[in-house]
Amino acid sequence: MTKNTHRFPAWLKQRIGAGAEFQHTQKTLQKLGLETICTNANCPNRGDCWSRGTATVLILGKICTRNCKFCSVGHGRPLPPDPTEPERVSALAKEMRLRYLVITSVDRDDLPDGGAGHFRRVIQTCRQENPELEFELLVPDFRDCQEQALEILSDCRPFVFGHNIETVPRLYPSARPGGDYRRSLALLKKAKERWPETQTKSALMLGLGETDEEIRQVLMDLRSECCDRVAMGQYLRPDKNSLQVEEFVTPEKFNQWAAAARQLGFSWVMASPFTRSSYHAEEKASG
Numbered sequence: 001m002t003k004n005t006h007r008f009p010a011w012l013k014q015r016i017g018a019g020a021e022f023q024h025t026q027k028t029l030q031k032l033g034l035e036t037i038c039t040n041a042n043c044p045n046r047g048d049c050w051s052r053g054t055a056t057v058l059i060l061g062k063i064c065t066r067n068c069k070f071c072s073v074g075h076g077r078p079l080p081p082d083p084t085e086p087e088r089v090s091a092l093a094k095e096m097r098l099r100y101l102v103i104t105s106v107d108r109d110d111l112p113d114g115g116a117g118h119f120r121r122v123i124q125t126c127r128q129e130n131p132e133l134e135f136e137l138l139v140p141d142f143r144d145c146q147e148q149a150l151e152i153l154s155d156c157r158p159f160v161f162g163h164n165i166e167t168v169p170r171l172y173p174s175a176r177p178g179g180d181y182r183r184s185l186a187l188l189k190k191a192k193e194r195w196p197e198t199q200t201k202s203a204l205m206l207g208l209g210e211t212d213e214e215i216r217q218v219l220m221d222l223r224s225e226c227c228d229r230v231a232m233g234q235y236l237r238p239d240k241n242s243l244q245v246e247e248f249v250t251p252e253k254f255n256q257w258a259a260a261a262r263q264l265g266f267s268w269v270m271a272s273p274f275t276r277s278s279y280h281a282e283e284k285a286s287g
């Protein structure tokens with residue numbers, strides 16, 4: 001662990017990609033007018049992921065109805081869902097010959113179904129053109145409509161169902177003021193109860209000031225709600241308005257957390273400074 005957060009430790013220096021595949025990914029996204037969480041959240045892995053021809057598509061616009069303090073996605077009043085978006089996502093999958101697609105969205109508390117119907121349209125449209133495509137959904141907490149949203153998504157499985165717990169409950173008021181730790185756990189539990197065959201997944205960021213005991217408790221809470229997969233990565237401040245980094249967690253410590261998570265029974269684990277919930281999501285084995 002290092003507490004001096006003014007200077008990046010050596011293990012957090014990452015090269016931004018500029019190779020041919022990176023350019024191709026960038027141009028294809030631009031041409032299709034698609035948003036990604038990679039750019040909107042200032043993800044440090046763009047060089048790596050885009051050079052491998054993968055990206056995480058951000059649907060339902062780039063204006064979020066929440067204002068999480070760890071996230072740089074804009075917030076305010078979003079536009080209605082774009083009916084052309086499912087076709088454009090499908091074209092992306094086809095053009096990039098994707099076999100695995102991670103789709104996420106901003107929080108859409110303004111929509112009665114939280115945006116679930118739009119997720120469904122995207123999946124169904126993509127499947128018509130790309131029947132082999134596998135999906136991973138990284139969904140919001142569907143605040144007032146969890147059962148309704150799960151019902152809507154029921155007929156477009158299989159997919160990995162992800163919802164990020166993000167941080168420990170003590171830090172929710174400062175980091176995720178519109179969220180609720182128990183509500184997020186409840187969504188994962190409800191998904192598992194409805195769809196026992198579906199892999200559920202969550203992720204948390206380390207370095208926001210949480211203690212080891214608190215992290216361990218979150219992992220235990222996730223397992224007790226039958227969450228199957230977990231990703232843990234270093235929180236990095238995405239812009240100057242976001243929360244400060246309180247701690248740089250060492251790669252060795254991440255390895256310890258990976259071992260602890262496996263011991264708790266997670267079937268897929270990824271834990272490293274650069275891990276994000278969508279990072280190497282297509283890999284089957286735990287890393």
Ligand code: SF4
Nearest residue numbers: 038043045046049278
């Ligand atoms: S880790 Fe996820 S959000 Fe980051 S660049 Fe890769 S696909 Fe995009």
